[in-house]
Structures are given as structure tokens and as C-alpha cells.
Amino acid sequence: MTSDAVLTRDQILGEVVDVLSRNDFSFVGDEQLVGFDSIYQRVFEDAYSVVAVVYFESWEDLKATWIEVQTSFVELISENFTRSDRKSWEAYLVLMSTDLVPSRDSTRAHDIRYNTSRVRKLLATGDQLRELRDVEACLLPLLPIRTQEGSIRSSNVLQQLPGLISGPELSRQQIQAIVDAYEQQASMLEAVYQLEDGP
Numbered sequence: 001m002t003s004d005a006v007l008t009r010d011q012i013l014g015e016v017v018d019v020l021s022r023n024d025f026s027f028v029g030d031e032q033l034v035g036f037d038s039i040y041q042r043v044f045e046d047a048y049s050v051v052a053v054v055y056f057e058s059w060e061d062l063k064a065t066w067i068e069v070q071t072s073f074v075e076l077i078s079e080n081f082t083r084s085d086r087k088s089w090e091a092y093l094v095l096m097s098t099d100l101v102p103s104r105d106s107t108r109a110h111d112i113r114y115n116t117s118r119v120r121k122l123l124a125t126g127d128q129l130r131e132l133r134d135v136e137a138c139l140l141p142l143l144p145i146r147t148q149e150g151s152i153r154s155s156n157v158l159q160q161l162p163g164l165i166s167g168p169e170l171s172r173q174q175i176q177a178i179v180d181a182y183e184q185q186a187s188m189l190e191a192v193y194q195l196e197d198g199p
Contacts, residue, residue: 033072049090100126
């Protein structure tokens with residue numbers, strides 16, 4: 001059963017702490033991004049990476065201040081890790097808001113999501129954060145790959161790709177054609193061309 005109620009900041013950040021803690025991340029409560037209220041942020045680390053999660057009350061706030069948040073995160077990393085520390089190279093900034101991105105800003109959201117300068121970014125807005133379980137889905141790129149019943153079949157993973165990575169650049173149908181060609185050891189490029197040319 002789904003609810004029409006919008007998730008709250010505390011629900012989302014509480015779930016973030018729960019999900020990351022279950023996946024070997026430590027909540028670093030004494031480290032904060034300078035210049036931003038602690039109730040909107042959480043900082044974590046594991047053996048390999050550093051993660052800052054910041055919640056914004058609105059898309060407009062996120063759009064206007066994410067660069068400042070990123071700068072503060074980079075400064076935090078610089079103060080706590082040397083350049084030779086592998087964690088300083090594996091930094092993730094998770095930007096979250098339950099606000100919907102207006103259609104006029106879809107390109108802006110895309111640009112933020114795929115901006116890899118300084119640190120990697122994960123962006124989750126109202127389209128992705130509808131239910132509490134969506135929080136874990138948004139954090140999947142940070143989580144270790146879990147096997148089911150002790151093993152994982154590569155074909156199962158490949159068949160999940162079209163649903164996970166389709167977007168404006170590649171449609172689900174194009175990705176499926178590439179996966180099918182790979183599994184058949186056929187030319188992936190030719191499969192895409194055939195799809196564009198039609199039967």
C-alpha cells in the first residue's frame with residue numbers, strides 16, 4: 001500500500017543512516033559541512049569512501065546552493081584526508097529533496113546528476129523519493145553488490161541493466177538490444193543500427 005503523504009526530512013535522513021549503517025558505513029557525527037545546518041546533513045565513511053548526504057526543502061534551494069555544499073564537502077575532505085588517502089578520491093555527495101524538478105529545469109537536474117567535477121554526485125528528487133524504500137534505491141550506487149542465495153548469474157545482472165540505466169541518451173529498447181547482442185556474442189553496434197533501421 002502506498003501513501004500520498006510526502007516523506008519528511010527526518011524520515012529520509014533516518015533511512016539514509018539506517019541503510020548506510022547496514023552496509024558498513026559509519027556515521028561521522030562530529031564532522032559537518034561548514035555553513036549548513038546539521039539537521040539537513042549527514043556525513044559517512046567506510047573503508048573506501050566518504051559520503052555526504054544533504055537534504056534540501058526545495059528544488060530551488062538545491063539548485064541554488066549545491067555548489068556551495070560541494071565546496072564545503074571538498075574542504076571537509078581536505079582537512080581530514082591527505083591526497084594519497086584513497087578516500088579523498090572516492091567522495092560522493094548525495095543531494096536529496098522531495099520537491100519535484102520543474103520541467104524547465106530538467107536539463108539543469110541532468111547536468112547536476114552527471115557532474116563529476118571535484119566529487120561524484122547522486123541526485124534524488126520528488127520523482128525518485130516517493131516511498132521510504134526509495135531511499136535505498138537512490139543509494140544503490142554506494143552499496144556493495146549483494147548476491148542472492150550465495151551466487152549471482154551474470155545474465156540476471158545484465159537483464160536488469162535496461163531498467164536501471166535507460167534515459168534520454170539511450171532508451172530501454174536500445175540497451176536491451178545491446179545486452180541481447182552481448183549475450184549472443186554478436187556485434188552490439190550492429191544490433192543498435194538494426195534497431196534504428198527497423199525490421
